Amino acid sequence: xxxxxxxxxxxxxxxxxxxxxxxxxxxxxxxxxxxxxxxxxxxxxxxxxxxxxxxxxxxxxxxxxxxxxxxxxxxxxxxxxxxxxxxxxxxxxxxxxxxxxxxxxxxxxxxxxxxxxxxxxxxxxxxxxxxxxxxxxxxxxxxxxxxxxxxxxxxxxxxxxxxxxxxxxxxxxxxxxxxxxxxxxxxxxxxxxxxxxxxxxxxxxxxxxxxxxxxxxxxxxxxxxxxxxxxxxxxxxxxxxxxxxxxxxxxxxxxxxxxxxxxxxxxxxxxxxxxxxxxxxxxxxxxxxxxxxxxxxxxxxxxxxxxxxxxxxxxxxxxxxxxxxxxxxxxxxxxxxxxxxxxxxxxxxxxxxxxxxxxxxxxxxxxxxxxxxxxxxxxxxxxxxxxxxxxxxxxxxxxxxxxx
Amino acid sequence: xxxxxxxxxxxxxxxxxxxxxxxxxxxxxxxxxxxxxxxxxxxxxxxxxxxxxxxxxxxxxxxxxxxxxxxxxxxxxxxxxxxxxxxxxxxxxxxxxxxxxxxxxxxxxxxxxxxxxxxxxxxxxxxxxxxxxxxxxxxxxxxxxxxxxxxxxxxxxxxxxxxxxxxxxxxxxxxxxxxxxxxxxxxxxxxxxxxxxxxxxxxxxxxxxxxxxxxxxxxxxxxxxxxxxxxxxxxxxxxxxxxxxxxxxxxxxxxxxxxxxxxxxxxxxxxxxxxxxxxxxxxxxxxxxxx
Ligand SMILES: Cc1ncc(C[n+]2csc(CCOP(=O)(O)OP(=O)(O)O)c2C)c(N)n1
Ligand code: SF4
Numbered sequence: 001x002x003x004x005x006x007x008x009x010x011x012x013x014x015x016x017x018x019x020x021x022x023x024x025x026x027x028x029x030x031x032x033x034x035x036x037x038x039x040x041x042x043x044x045x046x047x048x049x050x051x052x053x054x055x056x057x058x059x060x061x062x063x064x065x066x067x068x069x070x071x072x073x074x075x076x077x078x079x080x081x082x083x084x085x086x087x088x089x090x091x092x093x094x095x096x097x098x099x100x101x102x103x104x105x106x107x108x109x110x111x112x113x114x115x116x117x118x119x120x121x122x123x124x125x126x127x128x129x130x131x132x133x134x135x136x137x138x139x140x141x142x143x144x145x146x147x148x149x150x151x152x153x154x155x156x157x158x159x160x161x162x163x164x165x166x167x168x169x170x171x172x173x174x175x176x177x178x179x180x181x182x183x184x185x186x187x188x189x190x191x192x193x194x195x196x197x198x199x200x201x202x203x204x205x206x207x208x209x210x211x212x213x214x215x216x217x218x219x220x221x222x223x224x225x226x227x228x229x230x231x232x233x234x235x236x237x238x239x240x241x242x243x244x245x246x247x248x249x250x251x252x253x254x255x256x257x258x259x260x261x262x263x264x265x266x267x268x269x270x271x272x273x274x275x276x277x278x279x280x281x282x283x284x285x286x287x288x289x290x291x292x293x294x295x296x297x298x299x300x301x302x303x304x305x306x307x308x309x310x311x312x313x314x315x316x317x318x319x320x321x322x323x324x325x326x327x328x329x330x331x332x333x334x335x336x337x338x339x340x341x342x343x344x345x346x347x348x349x350x351x352x353x354x355x356x357x358x359x360x361x362x363x364x365x366x367x368x369x370x371x372x373x374x375x376x377x378x379x380x381x382x383x384x385x386x387x388x389x390x391x392x393x394x395x396x397x398x399x400x401x402x403x404x
Numbered sequence: 405x406x407x408x409x410x411x412x413x414x415x416x417x418x419x420x421x422x423x424x425x426x427x428x429x430x431x432x433x434x435x436x437x438x439x440x441x442x443x444x445x446x447x448x449x450x451x452x453x454x455x456x457x458x459x460x461x462x463x464x465x466x467x468x469x470x471x472x473x474x475x476x477x478x479x480x481x482x483x484x485x486x487x488x489x490x491x492x493x494x495x496x497x498x499x500x501x502x503x504x505x506x507x508x509x510x511x512x513x514x515x516x517x518x519x520x521x522x523x524x525x526x527x528x529x530x531x532x533x534x535x536x537x538x539x540x541x542x543x544x545x546x547x548x549x550x551x552x553x554x555x556x557x558x559x560x561x562x563x564x565x566x567x568x569x570x571x572x573x574x575x576x577x578x579x580x581x582x583x584x585x586x587x588x589x590x591x592x593x594x595x596x597x598x599x600x601x602x603x604x605x606x607x608x609x610x611x612x613x614x615x616x617x618x619x620x621x622x623x624x625x626x627x628x629x630x631x632x633x634x635x636x637x638x639x640x641x642x643x644x645x646x647x648x649x650x651x652x653x654x655x656x657x658x659x660x661x662x663x664x665x666x667x668x669x670x671x672x673x674x675x676x677x678x679x680x681x682x683x684x685x686x687x688x689x690x691x692x693x694x695x
Pocket of ligand 1: 421442443444445466467495496497498499500525527528529530531536
């Protein structure tokens with residue numbers, strides 16, 4: 001049984017999502033923050049700047065870089081020099097960081113970065129979908145997706161603990177839906193400094209740039225060596241599967257809050273239909289599920305918290321007795337007509353004896369609202385799949401034919 | 405003086421980058437952390453699991469060395485170790501004048517306490533001698549080759565030291581591997597000055613320029629003696645020191661004919677007029693710096 005989430009109402013304050021994240025970053029005691037503004041991440045870096053201006057983050061340098069490319073590049077240097085590092089970005093900023101993302105993970109630097117997920121250009125759009133982070137899925141960063149502001153705030157501390165573990169040493173992206181979470185005010189319990197100090201030990205790296213003990217970072221590896229570096233990164237990713245679960249439990253022990261480990265479940269026990277999704281949309285889905293359950297539709301939710309590493313076993317366990325799995329993706333792998341979560345869920349099941357039909361829907365691109373009706377329609381179509389099998393494997397929803 | 409760059413690296417015989425790195429380290433001393441973007445120097449000194457560096461060294465990408473240096477400097481400050489190590493960035497001309505330009509500009513504008521050394525071999529050597537923003541007028545490279553209707557690179561070198569002066573850097577200087585003492589002293593001075601300092605070192609590449617492997621230093625000296633590469637220091641925007649040439653100024657022709665990359669100027673029709681244009685570049689330097 002998953003632990004029950006105990007939110008201490010007396011400690012709740014109503015703040016903007018970005019503020020909660022900035023506050024979380026602050027109490028994690030970063031030594032170097034380096035970031036560049038981009039909507040809808042901007043408020044996070046503004047709040048952090050204000051904390052700096054008010055002297056609220058001790059032993060920390062804030063680098064006001066000239067681009068996202070340098071924002072992350074600076075953290076290559078600071079992390080290698082032994083600092084705990086933080087950044088935040090989204091969309092075009094994240095895409096601009098692409099080359100550095102590989103660099104950080106390849107050097108095994110445990111940087112943590114919040115992504116306020118946003119669509120990518122062209123056409124330019126500032127609104128939420130997951131295309132930005134999904135485009136970076138193979139860069140060797142852990143990717144955790146949050147359902148609400150409380151979760152993304154708490155996830156920040158969890159991410160440091162996972163990333164900095166000596167057996168992991170992989171950077172993390174904590175993903176929050178742009179605007180939907182970044183610009184919304186919700187009652188939350190802000191991370192407490194004393195509890196966070198108890199939960200998150202200071203970062204004590206084994207390998208640092210230090211003239212007393214010179215080491216070379218990021219050497220040139222010929223074909224005799226390169227493969228082993230990649231292999232070791234993948235091994236660390238696999239170890240992270242357990243670590244993410246452990247850290248979620250350790251977090252619960254200290255703070256009494258729990259949102260699932262790799263995944264979370266909602267009314268899945270007897271569900272024939274399982275909806276899978278990531279991010280804030282799961283809140284909407286839960287409400288639809290409640291409504292449909294009142295009408296005796298046996299539907300449940302599988303929320304994916306960790307997209308990287310991908311929780312194959314956890315997913316298999318939940319979907320094995322279902323009659324259909326519906327995957328909602330706020331992204332598309334162009335040329336396959338599928339979203340990434342859908343593709344990877346299918347591939348997780350292929351070489352198993354679990355023979356549940358899996359269908360995919362691409363929803364909410366560029367911030368398009370995902371309405372109750374849409375999800376109900378999708379569930380109705382899933383009921384048909386149970387009766388008649390798959391007719392359409394993967395499709396866009398709510399396309400305006402009149403605009404095509 | 406101890407060399408902090410171990411022998412046995414994989415550079416070409418007579419490699420300018422190796423000399424430049426060695427001299428820069430002699431100037432900076434052992435309490436430094438080196439950032440080195442992609443290029444000949446990086447590739448030849450760190451074939452895993454070996455390394456030629458006797459100081460902490462980090463490579464990340466071709467275009468972000470100054471930003472990585474900014475991060476190291478910030479971390480040292482935050483961790484209370486700022487007095488324990490100097491940050492020394494060493495990049496090729498491609499990494500400096502072209503692809504890394506924005507990151508250098510940002511680091512200097514922000515005023516990080518680091519020293520950036522540009523090792524200027526006047527082309528992208530690591531990828532096989534393609535032109536860069538530092539390639540001089542009329543040099544033949546693989547992407548600016550001389551040909552029936554071309555004298556080679558059609559534009560003069562970008563004036564990077566002037567750009568760095570314009571950033572308000574407290575110390576900007578030019579030097580050359582042909583004058584090791586000059587280079588060692590200037591790097592030392594640069595690392596001792598608070599704030600972002602810039603050292604631009606001329607570094608003739610035997611392979612890319614086409615001269616005998618024993619002639620690296622000779623070619624380097626000739627660039628200075630013709631006035632094509634003036635050696636000067638700029639402190640807080642003012643030229644404070646210039647290496648005078650006196651009466652011994654050599655015609656540019658002597659420099660050009662030492663190198664295969666300018667060979668076409670001596671065989672093609674109209675070459676003489678082109679050489680005169682290069683002489684005019686040197687003459688302008690001679691006048692401007694009072695060489
Ligand atoms: C983004 C990117 N583009 C291109 C390259 C290929 N590349 C590697 S080194 C190099 C040229 C390096 O030239 P320079 O900085 O002048 O150093 P040198 O090798 O001449 O010492 C190039 C183009 C790269 N590594 N990264
Ligand atoms: S090509 Fe030039 S810079 Fe590169 S290793 Fe050879 S001599 Fe050195």
